[in-house]
Amino acid sequence: MVKMPARETASGLRAVARCDDLGVAPYSDSDDHLFRPYLGAGHAATLDRIAAWMTEAGMTARVDAAGNIVGRYEGRHPDAPALVIGSHVDSVRDGGRYDGMLGVMLGIETVAWFAERGRRFAFAIEVIGFGDEEGSRFPVSMLTTRAVAGVLGDQDLALVDAAGVGLAEALDGFGLDVTRFVDAAREREDVLAYVEAHIEQGPVLEAEGHALGVVSAIAAQYRFRAVVTGVAGHAGTMAMRLRHDALAAAAEMVLAVERIGGAGPEDLVATVGRMEVGPGVPNVVPGAVTFSIDIRAGVDGVRDRAAEAIQAVLPEIAARRGVGLELTLQQDLPATPCDSGLSALMADAVSAVTGAAPRVLVSGAGHDAMVMARLAPVSMVFLRCRGGISHNPAEAVEVEDVQVALEAMTAFVSRFEQT
Numbered sequence: 259m260v261k262m263p264a265r266e267t268a269s270g271l272r273a274v275a276r277c278d279d280l281g282v283a284p285y286s287d288s289d290d291h292l293f294r295p296y297l298g299a300g301h302a303a304t305l306d307r308i309a310a311w312m313t314e315a316g317m318t319a320r321v322d323a324a325g326n327i328v329g330r331y332e333g334r335h336p337d338a339p340a341l342v343i344g345s346h347v348d349s350v351r352d353g354g355r356y357d358g359m360l361g362v363m364l365g366i367e368t369v370a371w372f373a374e375r376g377r378r379f380a381f382a383i384e385v386i387g388f389g390d391e392e393g394s395r396f397p398v399s400m401l402t403t404r405a406v407a408g409v410l411g412d413q414d415l416a417l418v419d420a421a422g423v424g425l426a427e428a429l430d431g432f433g434l435d436v437t438r439f440v441d442a443a444r445e446r447e448d449v450l451a452y453v454e455a456h457i458e459q460g461p462v463l464e465a466e467g468h469a470l471g472v473v474s475a476i477a478a479q480y481r482f483r484a485v486v487t488g489v490a491g492h493a494g495t496m497a498m499r500l501r502h503d504a505l506a507a508a509a510e511m512v513l514a515v516e517r518i519g520g521a522g523p524e525d526l527v528a529t530v531g532r533m534e535v536g537p538g539v540p541n542v543v544p545g546a547v548t549f550s551i552d553i554r555a556g557v558d559g560v561r562d563r564a565a566e567a568i569q570a571v572l573p574e575i576a577a578r579r580g581v582g583l584e585l586t587l588q589q590d591l592p593a594t595p596c597d598s599g600l601s602a603l604m605a606d607a608v609s610a611v612t613g614a615a616p617r618v619l620v621s622g623a624g625h626d627a628m629v630m631a632r633l634a635p636v637s638m639v640f641l642r643c644r645g646g647i648s649h650n651p652a653e654a655v656e657v658e659d660v661q662v663a664l665e666a667m668t669a670f671v672s673r674f675e676q677t
């Protein structure tokens with residue numbers, strides 16, 4: 259492969275350094291590892307910092323009605339529709355520093371690159387840092403992306419977090435009004451397209467020696483909540499044969515979820531990531547357990563069949579063990595294709611800067627792009643990440659790859675201008 263000349267990497271370095279900066283207190287709710295939940299203690303400070311970087315890059319910055327940070331680089335005419343570049347500023351608990359945030363920093367660096375050269379377009383460029391993509395605090399994900407896309411669900415404004423704090427109260431504490439949450443929605447004619455740069459969060463690009471990849475589609479997701487109700491009892495006196503142990507039943511259900519997830523094609527995955535046990539003390543037979551079920555597959559049908567199998571087997575386990583089961587579908591995100599025209603532009607930009615044919619791949623991870631696709635055509639570019647590790651403090655990127663991604667983003671925007 260042609261050896262590319264050593265790159266000047268100041269912009270890539272700045273993007274990585276800013277992600278590292280935002281990975282520590284007070285921008286993160288944890289003293290040791292990163293945790294940046296939506297409207298958490300560090301959210302306001304994080305948005306302030308990003309707003310300052312957006313302004314420095316030549317944008318105006320504002321916090322929208324849903325607590326997203328929005329930077330705007332005007333086109334040649336005011337009020338022009340925008341090419342939106344975005345990703346998310348929140349994280350999972352004990353997350354990595356680059357999941358989401360690197361895409362926001364690359365959006366800022368893309369604008370800075372054009373501003374430094376005095377380039378203006380027939381369109382504006384907006385950079386959006388979505389406040390809630392992970393769903394780390396409230397039970398569903400992509401809440402503020404759905405606010406921007408105008409696709410909120412009836413239950414969304416009534417969401418309550420694990421501590422019993424409702425969305426309205428959390429917004430009020432942040433200086434926002436829940437009755438205005440829907441005002442974050444954008445008009446279709448304002449958004450020409452949405453582009454997201456994100457770490458792959460998987461091993462493919464590294465294994466095959468690619469710095470970047472072009473995303474063809476984003477996998478379908480279901481998120482369920484399961485509530486198992488048994489009979490609490492004294493751990494010392496309740497005979498085993500008389501028990502209706504909610505945790506033992508849940509444990510059998512977790513193994514059933516794992517078995518069903520493993521019985522399908524490689525891209526079918528099923529995960530129980532969160533479990534609360536009540537009352538949660540060593541000398542009481544658990545009476546109640548709540549756990550999450552996350553099911554994904556590249557196509558809706560495979561996801562749906564796995565969900566049907568799980569919805570059939572869990573009640574059987576509950577009946578046999580004499581416990582109650584309430585299974586609720588909390589989130590349904592269908593598989594989302596990226597726009598073929600934009601993806602062709604992105605592929606051309608990627609091959610121009612890497613000197614190699616681009617690697618095209620499906621994203622098993624969910625992204626803001628799958629919701630923004632309800633508002634505008636979308637394109638995604640992936641960056642290699644070390645060992646494919648993500649949702650883990652060990653998440654890491656190479657500065658050179660970030661620089662190459664920036665070059666691909668600026669090449670994409672220049673091609674987009676020609677369309």
Ligand code: HGY
Pocket residue numbers: 391392399622623624625
């Ligand atoms: O869950 C996901 O795939 C994403 O990280 N929110």
Ligand code: MN
Pocket residue numbers: 288290291292352
């Ligand atoms: Mn930790």
Ligand code: MN
Pocket residue numbers: 350357392649
């Ligand atoms: Mn994530």
Ligand code: MN
Pocket residue numbers: 346357358391456624625
């Ligand atoms: Mn992400």
